Amino acid sequence: MSEDEAQSGEPTEFDGGQTTVQRPTTEPVRVGRVVDVPEAPDTVDLSETTLYLNRELSELSFHERVLNEAFDERNPLFERVKFLSILTSNLDEFFMKRVGGLKQQIAADVTELSPDGRTPREQWALVLERARTLLDQQTDCFRDLVRPALADAGIDIVTYDSLSSDEQAALRDYFEAAVLPTLTPLTFDPAHPFPFISNLSLSLAVLTREHDDAPTKFSRVKVPGNRPRLVRVDAHVDGDTGPSGDADETSTTKRFVPLARVIEHNLDLLFPNVDILDTSMFRVTRNAEVRRNEEVAEGLIEMIEDVLRQRRFATVVRLEVEHDTPTAVRDLLVEQLDLDEREVFEREIPLDFTELTTLFDLDRPELEVDPWHPQPHPRFAGLSADDPDALFAEIARKDVLVHHPYHSFTGTVGTFLGAAANDPKVLAIKATIYRTAPDSEVIETLIEAAKNGTQVAVMVELKARFDEENNIRWVRRLEEEGIHVAYGTIGLKTHTKTALVVREEGDGVQLYSHVSTGNYHSQTAKLYTDLGLFTADPDIGHDLVRLFNFFTGHSRHETYRKLLVAPTNLREEMTRLVRREADHARAGRDAHIVAKMNALEDPEMVRELYGASMAGVKIDLVVRGICRLRPGIEGISETISVSSVVGRFLEHSRIFYFENAGNPEYYVGSADWMTRNLDRRVEAIAPVVDPSLRVELDAVLDALLSDNRRRWVMDSEGRYQQLRPADDEPEVEAHTELMNRALAETHRARNGQHES
Template structure:
């Protein structure tokens, strides 16, 4: 008898997924281009008022300028330095530059095609005419000829290019004309460059009696591009020569500063020197040319600027559409969003005795002592809350000290004026002015000097770190004791952007927050090595570890069969470690909703990886700038606001502050805001697993819900 062998089935161990593999990440540069594409879409959307569509078109172009000055310039530097490091999605710097060109060229072509074929005719139908010079009648040309002779010609400087005249310096973001000239004396062809001066309006308006008229539509505004007026009067610049042809072009230079902080004896002076270099410009990173420019002229420019073919962008129509911002100021309210006047939070209102009118409550300190106060800008007023709170503190005789950080503020800042008043009134005023706030360095240097001149203690931040946090501390003597009032926010102390950016702020006098901010300012201004805080989460000290711990806690709840949920709103999600933690949370069963306005390198909806993660981006009238974090925590919900995105630079190389919301009413209000944002079906875009975004559209019979309009209406009804 033959004995059968027993067959043993061995279960294979589950393959462990390496969540750091490139296939699980989007490229951050392409993700940013997708964000800018969503901005551009608002210029295409017929639901957007016409002049607002021009605004979005201008924003798209302005965003691209900064993108090339910073991001593309950095990639080109890596290529030149032969850096081999790859991005999280596995691309080299050169591969990323090629991907940028492939994605961006059709986008730019679409932008210009839409402006020429759709927006210009629609503007004309409303009495707004942006004409080409060749379409002008003789009377209009005579007017512009006189204007050229009197206003333009004196400021022009034609520059010849030949063996005796080397290729001229061309300033960053300047619009120029490449002019081909013939000398009739010997038949020689010559080349010259004429810069279009920035000190003159880009679009020259015609007087009312010369505006283009249509029989049924009165002309509101008629203008001609400045470069075309110059081009049709080039004979004045080159008398005795024959103008053969001219072609507009524009360049973009590396605009980032390189400051060796640890070697600088005086950071302010070092940054001033770098700013002077920026004015002269770094290396050229982009050349934009009109599509009509022949290959021989384009090649000459490209070689003189040491650019590759991938650095040249061909444009049909007008270059530099960021100048369309000028048209958004036209007096045509019916073509704009309705004017929004920020509301006053209910707790700051009081009824005037014997009247139904309301006035602003005067004593901020009394209001804050009763209960924490949340502010939501621009739905609620910045000038009548944060600005007024600081102004009151500057004049209050019981206020002993004011400390704040300034990352970006307006050119005519009432915030700075209030700080100066406080110093003049004998308060101890300390201000950390971040000199390295990109493209605001010069403005911040001016404010730093102005503050120092009145005795304010000004510091410029920490070596190797940008101070991005938005915090304010007011120290006040009350009935024989010291009480500290704090403002912690998600946005800059900038009254202008507070009308355009959505941000959250918290006013409180909780002892723990006051003590934490005191120690944070000691860290910023002195030699403190503070490693723990009572409430605050501070980068680069404890913010990353705490965020990871909160995500892991939700994962643990899900693995134990409990309901687990995360909702996080931010500007960008790039950091690989945070993304891995979110992938692990999804695999554990945590429901994750991410509201990410801009770059998102996480791939949602991947089976077995991120099927429980949904990513939505909201692009609308206001720039979504607030950061709000929600963790369900098995019913013991925790909500945070703060200045940090989930990017490596924010978590490791910047000073950031995130604060837990302990007031249950405010926590519920913030959860309501998150719910409204997630329900948006007008400005919301859903990120797909392949990297594409799909804009939500209400189904037939479903009411359109714009989160920003809903929040405006709620503020109005309060």
Template structure:
């Protein structure tokens, strides 16, 4: 079938992006219901599902709502208008809200049996009430600010994520009625831990504490009616392409985001109509999605209970390994990399190796220059401190700080200031594109010559997420890789065209084109009667051009296995279009984040002749057109084997954490047969091929083989 014939199939060949994302969040919620997970980990998944849904409303729904209000009738790739999408989203999120509340009720009952509970005021013991009384007076009351709502006191501004209580009170002396708003500061914990003994852990919600000591907050008033609410605002940043000063523009945009349009308003089910009307008018929620939670407001806040000290209700502790190969060189990263390329598999192998690489560069008198991209670095970053130390030691240090990393913009501005004060040359990249590639370069003087050591990552330089996201770190002393990395940095810092690249493929210039060329090569091999297959692992698959080419490959007989954790708009398993395409999603203890692309290249997979690539990019229009991304081939035999024979096969044969997508958009959890396999457990217990070192060369690592599909 031709490309023209594929397009003639119409928009039904795609799933809706937003509904696909909601399907992913449902899979996260299902882990909260999964009896195989420890109880507090199930609660963590429930909290994550709440956090995910918040961000979805603040960004995706906000964008659609803006289109609707501006009467923009653009169709999504699956043929829906913004209004149609919002209606479908509302129906699905209503179902998710109900399921989240049901899940919380069930989990709370189970946690109570295990000795972890959220208690009501009536269930407080006397010593607990005394503890709360003292804490209320000393720590809570001083930071609360009641605000009367009347003609002289208009409804105050409520920030994004704001959680508040609202009351209608009667003055005991005059009998007059007054409305009062009480916003709960984010500095106060949502759930307060009560004094505990043994294994028992008891909590009480902050709103229950306030109601318990209501008379101290409002002496001389009687409570007539009361309610609670929480709101979310439009939090996407828009930056004008002609912005003259990117830093000032982003500081201004961050301030505007705090005052964005209200997108979602959650209300406690017992909030009386008069107070609901007062809230809606006060926060200008006339265009917002208004939700009666029917239970707990702010599911995301349950994370405060997850952190309680009950290790018996959590995953068994896991200690990441430091690559043995580097230890064999007495911790000398440069010597180890110079001897052989290394790929490190996070979080099973510690992110500390990346920090050690940069710390060694900072302290090494032979290192003359360091170049580093920074997309998300976290609030406490040893990466930043290593770059500061290098600059203060007199080295040439360049940091490409991406200001457009969503929800990390403010933190990145702070890091940029810290780096500049230390003498680092800070570059902010492009106004209209994000620098999403994760690359480090260290230039070192060795024997009268300059040697360059590079790190290419599939994930962020973030110390917290590196412990829960599965990603790959590739270290190499390849001169070709060094020349290409230098061109990447020159592109971002000086707009110098990255021509004549030897290994890397970059977006926005040629990444989509190269991926399509690789797919076309598999089509040619299939038509020539050669083995033809594609294995690809990513976070999201959305690009219509690439999806259409995958359909053509399927129709040509190419066997395609896709591991797409989140959004997937490709419709698999449709006869005559995609019957040779299988899509699975893995959701478990760790968040699958690495991007790996494998093309059979005329061999039967897995085979050392296959083309294997790592990348910073998902297959999405934004990654191809509006971001600086890289794709890197893995040519070293050991590194190639680790990624193909270990990482990819483990993902394909996992049957304990996997969901299969069908042609109707439904995900079905795989049911393990006799041969159970959990890829996270496997990598926690088995060293990698690339980093295990000579001491473990003779140690037997279980060989992975492709099993019957579906377990």
């Protein structure tokens, strides 16, 4: 690894919410099981709360970095729109999971402090305040920057009142024909209870009165999610196109009106013969932290189905209302939804920025990033599922490392599983499914293998949050095909991304393994960066045999030959590796740790890193999101750097590098350094031993740590600054560098120059 890999670039601070997320306190901290830090100075208390950043505020800091991509005028316009939409999705999930969890703790009178010394109620109040600022910044970005830029580009999101009478008449016809039949007004009055408001649905609050002396009534109208949320004006004025907006593309300006406004201005067709006094939009977010005791559930499928039912009616954790909502409507919603005023967020429209993705249907390539087509991996080039002998021989010859989305998922993982499914020499295929596509080719391939007489066993994690329904559907389909299916393990989530092929060959039975950082999901493989190791190493194969036996049986193996498996030996081994670097540093030997992950949340691992830094170990952390550790603290973390790369692809791979006095070790796998990954999930991390594959991992880490375009660097206060190249310095963008590297590999392979 380069010694100056983190020094490139000049920092510039994003002024949209980069606030300090650490609060000094002297209150005691609860960090779970205590791990002694070797030879730590007596004057340093590594359980001191000021050494730990807050988990929830750290996650919101990541969302700020996401929002910055929408502010950044260096990005193509549709890319900025995309990040506005991503922020909405991210914050929806954050409120459902994290804020919902805090609210549950408050209701249960939990007073245990977080590692940074805060109670659940204190965290809840801080999170709401910080999220409010972030949502306001999202609105400002759209109103002041993105919407005008769209208009300049000939894409105008207009008000209903600005339309001509002919245009309003055309949209009224569209409303009456295609929208009105889908609407169901729900009125709240003495004869009708307050209507159920579904999670994340966009609604209109309508106040009506039958005559001057009649009482005012509240009605809720749900904006349908199966209609385009932005209605193309010229698509309906011409009268010869459908509601999707397939109008004359030669028109210079494309104008859109939010569907909610079309509904709002034509409510007289839904509420005839009454006075419509006021309309306003609102949106509700419900808690997703609904759980049942697995040990007393009759069955996991029944338990998950019950959780899904309960989640529909769970506690409301956020109410978003249009900024000019009448006080009477706001008060009614707060009362009926049982909310604290701090949980109400007044906003300008749109309340849901995911509706802007409708614009991506326009053919405007100049507003998008250049398309990326995942490349064939050089080692898989020329191989196909129709020639399993050649494919498995290539893996047996030498391990293969694939990197998505730079390498094709279909051309690597798909080919591997496809070859196994149609190979009469394959005795068994085993795989873990945490998340997969709704139309999963991976699942279909496994079903095909079973039909061909291969023994197939699949571990499907039913508790994968927000994918439960999809996974239940696949479980039932797999069982219908006679496939052995395990649903999960009591008290643990199975988060491993592994597959095993058992093949009979001339010299006996050979095991072919795939250990990955990402899910068997063909769609996210185009958007997430993930690594996958294909190997015929018998030790890793036998480790996977043990792991799959744990999934389908009832006993857990306590030893593994090479894999690091949670919750068995992963924490212990990672702790040992960090401490070994500290021992090397104290002895004057080369000591360096590079750890790339999605989150560094576990307090014990933070303490281990502090201890290693105090011993003199150079530590470079590439942490996409949550990070409790504070780098650059004098005498504690001076040798630690923390970077975060937010860009075109979602950084999802996990890589761990330990210098080991010149005899380095590399690992890739599914686990972050979070308490849940180390103690409460089944994870698998594999060593990478082939020198050429280590060169590939070095290239990935070097690209990320040399980035001066998308990389953010954290200071000791927990604030992030984005790097920019100096005037005399070339711009380095990690994702571009790695795309170019994949293209160069493809070029060399086509010219017979690939080094095998």
